[in-house]
Amino acid sequence: MHLSPNDPSTASTNAPDSPGARAATITRDWVCPFCPLLCDDLNAAVSSDGSLAVQDTECSRLAQALAHYGAADAQCASLIDGNDASLDNALEHAAQRLANARRPLFGGLATDVGGTRALYPLAAACGAILDHQHGDALTPATLALQDRGAFFTTLSEVRSRADLLVFFGCQPAQRYPRFFTRTLAGGEIEIARELVFVGGAADPAADGFAQARVETLLPDADPYDLLALWSALAEGRDAAALHGNGNGNAGSEANSVAEALAALHARILSARYTVVVYEPAALPAPHAALLIEALHRIVKAANRTTRAACLALGGDDGALSVNQTVTWLAGLPLRTRVATPARMAGTPPLDHDPYRYRTARLLAEREVDALLWIASFAPHAWPEALDPALPLIVLGHPALAPAAQARGANTVFIPAATPGIDSDGHLFRVDSSVVLPLTAARGAPLESVASVAAKLTTKLNAKLAASLTTQPTTREASR
Template structure:
């Protein structure tokens, strides 16, 4: 062993803070306080850990004057004071993100939104918001990923591509692992992929059902019809009648089936109605066998954000406190809708990057108003914000709770120390909240 390797140590049982799978078997190889490599992590998860020492880390708060492309470094005290003044004096501030930080930070953020009379929204509004709306309407027969691993002999991936979006999902929980009742792993399971495209996940499937784009609702309705023994047209959603019947018979013949669905269903034509009928299909299947469904959530704690918002205020996303009480109306009170209609006069973005995903028109308006961005790294959103406050990375430099895509809470541990002087999301929000309360009290006393 060389001199350079004698200081190496391995931190075990680490939770990967990247996607909703929240893999909890990661091993991180450390050289002092530096992350050298990881074991068991996927390519994306490995990069998430290594990003702690990446060159695009923000190491000091920054401020950008109006009409200027240049940032000037400022102190944390100054940045927090400016952020508090912006939020306290705004008539209708928008707070967006929350999906890549801890539940503890989310709880403080929700209180801040209430005190400011803000609209607060998480990334579900442009991702799995329709899933949440459908579950609120009709409920959902769910299960944990552990049950899937140990029991499921039929896996359906509908409108998602886990090979790229959740790289270890299939190897840890669905297709390949050996479970208590699935001792032979993939030999005991059948995998079906329903997708308009021959994705890399579809290429590994036993059956690829190539549904026509935007026809998921029609295909699910046809499936419900055939499992009841009723007739359907010769072709539905680009899929032949005999293939639909064969899929229905396959579902009925298995002991435990699971339908995993992604943004190909939630963000296509039909949106939450697609999930309504998917839930109804699963409910129908339970007359014949055990069947459940699980949403393929993206950000590692977007599920936790919905949970925390619901605990505190009753609604999981797109929540409006501007009337002094929480109001919920997706389509009106979602972040992108607020920006499109230019209704907010200030904004705070944390633990997300709308600049990389929202329409250009939304971000053009965002760049015109007073804005605060809390993020460990340089992103398209930090580049057009007025105040940028760097934070630690939860699950790497800070511990905290997160919820896996199946609503199981998991404690993320700290692996290394953050760069000197960098505060956590929770501490930054707590300091902003305390100062906003002081400003509000001062204004009320005048």
């Protein structure tokens, strides 16, 4: 909802609802934390029973996320092996299990910037591996950036400048319902735009925007073949030379595809500003990084004579924020093991491996001996394949408590606040160039991930120090 210019409310203002209504509060210009678009034009209303609603929004994803919150959240207790426990006891048990672990994994990692900063020293103290629950979507984009570099843009640039948007193999509104509202509507100047969906069907949500013309190109083409040909054309190779003389049906079809792509690239070169939109999670595995590299290669070629950029749609559940934060703390992105030298003698303090440190592989090969699972934005449970005997520590949404209780043995659960709902925080937006502050709309008395991680670090360091003082020296041990 866009507030009127006369509305004096700000992003951090809590105001009572209208006279005569039930006790409730409204946070105006609230930033939604449930998708990386970080829509900041919303009004979040909290009822006296602890339920939340957002006024005047068409976002189905937000409505589904808010349905997980209720009055019982404030009474959610910590659990140790299926039994209620105090927070301090849960922290003690969690710290001891991390102290006992030789190779723990910090998975899920659905938290914000502050939560990540607090988890990092905890991971270093116990020599943990860091991987996000959306690591399989995040990693190809990281690999492409490392190998080839990239041209990125921002939502503001898309809205104010882009006259040609090319969507490769994705329908943005399926996962990000307000994408077109955020990028096409409400600009100061109406821009005539062309929206071309390549390698897939057009997104129905793209229809109905003023001065936007939607079309579909090669919806059934193989993405790898399509981008290989398009890349070659972007580098100036002749379409006819790429497929010979077009003898036979196969040759004619190939020439037809080449001609269509050549015409599209000519439009890119004549446009004022082209944005190529893709969704890493929607690209076919396991070689999505090759497709992302090709898209950026096409954009780089276009930038020799005009302006073009890519916009990657991803980073859900804090994935982008965690990756950015870990990168500036460690110098390496996610799927990295971090350790203090004292903890992992004889091994490097940092080790990045996007294949070896994949959560699914580590659990399947039983290469970790403890899992710390962080899920503060939604009740995403730990992997189903998790060995029941593996120690599990969950800092998560209160809705995960029943699953943690059902697992029983070898499980510590600590309910965690959701940034933007019950705690303040910060997240990186989908375009990775903007960090937005989150204001707690409800403020139930739940510990933030940052607070729990800091307390765990203190307790873990105390246990590690105590174990060092009680260990016999080499000479004593040999007697």
